[in-house]
Amino acid sequence: MTVARNPLLPGCYPDPTICRVGEDYYLVTSTFEYFPGLPVFRSRDLVSWEQIGHVVDRPGQLDFDGIASSGGLYAPTLRHHDGVFWLVCTLVDQQDDTRGGNFLMTATDPAGPWSDPGWLDVEGIDPSIFFDDDGRVWMHGTRPAREPEWHDQTEVWVRELDPETKKLVGPEHVIWNGALRNVVWAEAPHLYKVDGTYYLLAAEGGTEFHHAVSIARADSVTGPYLGNKGNPILTHRHLGRGSDVVGAGHADLVQAADGSWWATLLGMRPYGGYHYNLGRETFLVPVVWEDGWPVFAPGVGRVPDEVEVPFAGQVRPGVAQGSGSGVVRPDDLRWTSLRRPAAEFSSARGDGWDLRMRPSTLGDPVTPAFLGVRQQHKDVDVRATVRAALGAGEDVGLTVRQSEDDHVRVFVTGADGEKERRVVAVHRQGGIETTLGELSLAGGAAEPVTLTVSARGQDYSLLAGAADEEPATVAVVDGRALDSVATGGFLGLWIGVYATSNGRPTATIARVERFEYVPVA
Numbered sequence: 001m002t003v004a005r006n007p008l009l010p011g012c013y014p015d016p017t018i019c020r021v022g023e024d025y026y027l028v029t030s031t032f033e034y035f036p037g038l039p040v041f042r043s044r045d046l047v048s049w050e051q052i053g054h055v056v057d058r059p060g061q062l063d064f065d066g067i068a069s070s071g072g073l074y075a076p077t078l079r080h081h082d083g084v085f086w087l088v089c090t091l092v093d094q095q096d097d098t099r100g101g102n103f104l105m106t107a108t109d110p111a112g113p114w115s116d117p118g119w120l121d122v123e124g125i126d127p128s129i130f131f132d133d134d135g136r137v138w139m140h141g142t143r144p145a146r147e148p149e150w151h152d153q154t155e156v157w158v159r160e161l162d163p164e165t166k167k168l169v170g171p172e173h174v175i176w177n178g179a180l181r182n183v184v185w186a187e188a189p190h191l192y193k194v195d196g197t198y199y200l201l202a203a204e205g206g207t208e209f210h211h212a213v214s215i216a217r218a219d220s221v222t223g224p225y226l227g228n229k230g231n232p233i234l235t236h237r238h239l240g241r242g243s244d245v246v247g248a249g250h251a252d253l254v255q256a257a258d259g260s261w262w263a264t265l266l267g268m269r270p271y272g273g274y275h276y277n278l279g280r281e282t283f284l285v286p287v288v289w290e291d292g293w294p295v296f297a298p299g300v301g302r303v304p305d306e307v308e309v310p311f312a313g314q315v316r317p318g319v320a321q322g323s324g325s326g327v328v329r330p331d332d333l334r335w336t337s338l339r340r341p342a343a344e345f346s347s348a349r350g351d352g353w354d355l356r357m358r359p360s361t362l363g364d365p366v367t368p369a370f371l372g373v374r375q376q377h378k379d380v381d382v383r384a385t386v387r388a389a390l391g392a393g394e395d396v397g398l399t400v401r402q403s404e405d406d407h408v409r410v411f412v413t414g415a416d417g418e419k420e421r422r423v424v425a426v427h428r429q430g431g432i433e434t435t436l437g438e439l440s441l442a443g444g445a446a447e448p449v450t451l452t453v454s455a456r457g458q459d460y461s462l463l464a465g466a467a468d469e470e471p472a473t474v475a476v477v478d479g480r481a482l483d484s485v486a487t488g489g490f491l492g493l494w495i496g497v498y499a500t501s502n503g504r505p506t507a508t509i510a511r512v513e514r515f516e517y518v519p520v521a
């Protein structure tokens with residue numbers, strides 16, 4: 001017996017989808033504007049997870065250029081059928097709805113390569129796919145109701161997919177608007193067949209405080225679906241905003257090899273008030289069936305801190321859950337850039353990177369020279385040792401990023417003729433920049449500087465020092481201004497390095513000698 005500690009995946013891993021193939025479980029989550037997109041995790045026992053790749057990992061697969069933060073890749077669904085992995089997902093461009101849409105990709109190895117997208121002629125988000133035991137395949141998803149009876153009413157549709165042509169065929173059926181009248185955002189639908197009955201699992205209430213999981217069943221895949229009288233079958237909204245986990249919803253079911261049932265779902269852990277800087281994280285909940293309905297977290301009725309997985313002790317030990325501590329080397333799968341591959345502006349060198357500085361800044365919805373990792377722990381030190389012969393107006397720094405419009409930066413900046421190096425801390429809030437602090441460091445332009453973000457709950461200290469010096473505090477930022485409760489959007493925070501010439505032509509290479517991510521116990 002082994003215990004899975006929740007969250008299964010700490011940090012911004014929302015909208016989890018899970019499937020099992022033999023003894024292996026595979027899980028994928030949303031990534032929005034980050035690249036590579038849609039990380040793929042594998043586990044033998046539901047307890048220990050290792051990342052094995054990404055679904056979207058090469059240019060030309062999808063075009064994210066210009067897509068603003070919290071657009072991009074929304075909730076995916078992963079399934080396996082007849083030796084092939086199928087993934088359906090939505091690319092959302094909030095500024096230009098002629099771009100993107102719902103697509104399907106396949107792979108024989110979930111670590112990749114994945115196919116190019118096949119676009120599906122259907123609107124809305126949260127697509128899912130169900131392989132019936134008669135060989136027929138059914139797509140489903142959610143969209144704003146065509147004839148709404150209430151505000152933010154959505155409708156879940158189902159339609160057949162021809163697995164050969166990968167096109168939708170036959171009539172469409174609208175099967176669900178949520179379990180409750182006036183409920184908003186019935187979404188994240190997934191169909192299953194259990195003992196000959198079709199089940200529709202769906203979220204409702206919106207992916208924030210009122211999030212919930214409901215279930216309905218039918219004798220035919222196209223309905224009519226009858227909701228469980230106990231709906232919603234899981235929510236934390238009645239626990240209030242002081243609950244350790246809020247916003248539980250967006251679940252997917254999986255049956256283990258021993259016949260037991262489990263659900264993955266998203267939730268948030270507020271701290272320092274009602275703020276969840278780590279974003280929407282992935283949790284695990286046990287499921288049993290009673291009277292032909294699933295019961296989530298039986299006897300507890302909420303997302304448990306720990307989940308006993310009876311079969312976990314019997315299989316090979318997996319890789320430690322969550323993330324590592326220490327130097328994040330260039331081959332670490334946690335690294336992400338924005339919208340396009342990091343190879344376009346960076347090269348691995350030793351334990352770090354050479355960043356080819358770009359004119360674009362973190363305020364532009366493009367691909368600035370940025371490389372970062374998710375903030376997965378509320379107490380963490382992130383240190384980057386950087387070195388660059390900066391030109392006038394050029395910056396190399398460390399950022400805590402929510403979006404183009406909301407982030408903080410601590411950076412070394414260059415100016416003609418100066419002997420000292422200037423370190424500046426800036427908060428960009430709602431697109432408006434405020435300088436929070438400044439200091440000067442002795443030493444020549446090309447000597448290394450260590451920049452640190454030291455997060456202790458909602459206090460984010462930004463520090464700087466020459467490599468062999470005690471670092472000095474440049475500013476302390478209140479993290480409550482940075483999470484999605486404060487800024488809007490769907491994301492948790494990232495912490496990363498960047499280099500920008502702030503619009504000027506440049507050929508500067510910024511060297512990141514090492515980047516450390518050290519959670520504080």
Ligand code: 6LW
Nearest residue numbers: 074075125187188207490
């Ligand atoms: C996801 C959907 C949702 O597609 O948030 O509000 C979206 N609802 O289920 C992004 O995670």
